[in-house]
Amino acid sequence: MNRRLRRAGAVMGLLTAFISVNNTSLFTTRPPGAPTLLAHRGIAQRFDPTGVGNDTCTASRMLPPTHGYLENTIASMRAGFAAGADIIEADIHPTTDGQFAVFHDWTVDCRTEGKGVTRDHSMAQLKALDIGYGYTADGGKTFPFRGKGIGLMPSLDDVLAAFPDKQLLINIKSNDPEEGKKLSVVLAALPADRRQMLMVYGGDRPIAALRAALPDMRTMSRSSLKACLLRYIGIGWTGIVPDTCRETLVLVPINIAPWLWGWPDRFLDRMEGAGSRVFALGPYSGGDFSTGLDTPELLSRLPVNYSGGIWTNEIETIASTLDAGSGNP
Template identity: 50%
Template sequence: MRKYVLLGTAAFAIAVYLTNASWLAEKRPGKPTLIAHRGVYQTYNRENLGRDDCTAIRVYQPQHQYLENTLASMQAAFDAGADIVELDVHSTTDGEFAVFHDWTLDCRTEGSGVTREHAMSYLKTLDIGYGYTADGGQTFPFRGKGVGLMPTLEEVYRNFPGKNFLINIKGGHVKEAKKLDRYLRERELLSGPLMAYGNEKTRVTLRELRPDAWLFSRDSVKQCTYRYLILGWSGYVPEACRNGAVIAPNTWHWALWGWPDRFIQRMEDAGSMVMVLDFRARSPGGMHGIYKPEQIDFLPADYRGALWVEKIETVGPYANTKFTSEATESL
């Protein structure tokens, strides 16, 4: 009896191995998709950062002139190799969608109050560089340089025809998702499927309105990851992993069944994009985008998933060289 148990266990282990063997997966062409978080922006110190803390007063000494979520920063991101630029939107009282990260105006601008409780006509008068300081308030290097630079979502799409954007819907209400859907349709701003994320309510609502959309939420990503870790050995792709984002922390890849080729192939077949992030156990939130080129050195030359990038101006050119040269050398 023990002999049969051992043989059965061995056969099961072999079957699981072959089911998830990356080297047996189909080799598909492609290159990594670079997602530039906020475009090119002023990065900041995350040490002891609270969820609602102002980040404009924590920026490092500026190394470039770009401010997040502006047309200039988006252009710079595309120039650096971004395939998709992530941006943040708030509905406004006059029917627009303002492209701006913060829930309130107090941190970055001279204005005050909740962003979505103002009209776009007013938001256009603000200086979005007003609050930035790298030395505790002694100097404000961008003050006076950001007046009128907060764009509308329509301006973004009109200025970058054919480019791809990932929209972060800051408002968590179902009506916000419906309003965004109408806004995009009435102004005919999309040439392809919508790419967006927000809370679970907005994700579900947009999925009903746009079945072909690429959508995710914090909840869907968590459900996808945990369920795949439990069931992925069988080749099963959980529903939460379909038509959205699948997070692959750079220190967790060993635990993702079929990593890299088989795993990516499964998610692509399910309509999803694998996104590599940086995992830092002692950092606020645990996971963030890629800041340094060396953080992607663990990826194989033929990796074709996505990279969530914080400093596209340095990571973009490095990734282009790495994956182009290494892929050529492996031929």
């Protein structure tokens, strides 16, 4: 019995040593580099997030504005890149005339003077709306952007033309597979090297349709992300990268990151070797995944010399904090 116990102990010791050596970042040869910054919706007006749900009109909860940009516009994206973003995220909806509008909300009622579901309008109708109409920071007493947002809702074609050499993350706002098919037609018309600068995420069904049509695109849905993270936590100690983690976006909430084998450098190397991009997020608490690393305090929770991606709603704050620290959290 003692011999069996000693043998079992030796095996466990060897296994523990293997797991430790195979997943430490001490022996990686990953070169140092500044994090890749992803600006969610470009530069946007901030709002009080307390109690916000999927149907909350965030424009009516705007905090006192500190800049003049409205999210998902050419100007806000240009300002985001100028502030230090490497990638801009943009939300899209199909239009009745076969285009894609760049706009966050499912309906136009919150931010504009219009009514109805966004996708039930033509692009011309959407461009005629004032996307600054509904913003207020004082409960409706004043509307500082009213009259200033007419014609500012761009089409996806407008965005691609305005930023031909920039990286973009496109967000499909529905779970309609037809939307994935329509988007695949638009993206298929682009040169292959341009598609490599684009990524797409959204509902499970449109992402599946898009990936079937364009398997070379980096895509992600909620279920694909969950499958990637759970399977990697299960088998990543071996160094094996699950198929669900290949050619995708891997969004990593900062409170889940320590559970990932080899975090940070070994994990980043494995994901990049599988053709995937990693972006650190704010803490996950059962809600959606749009919480960014938006404060210096959250940024400080990243490992020293972290060189993966960072998802943020506050590109100016995060970029300036990184600049002050010579590019490192």
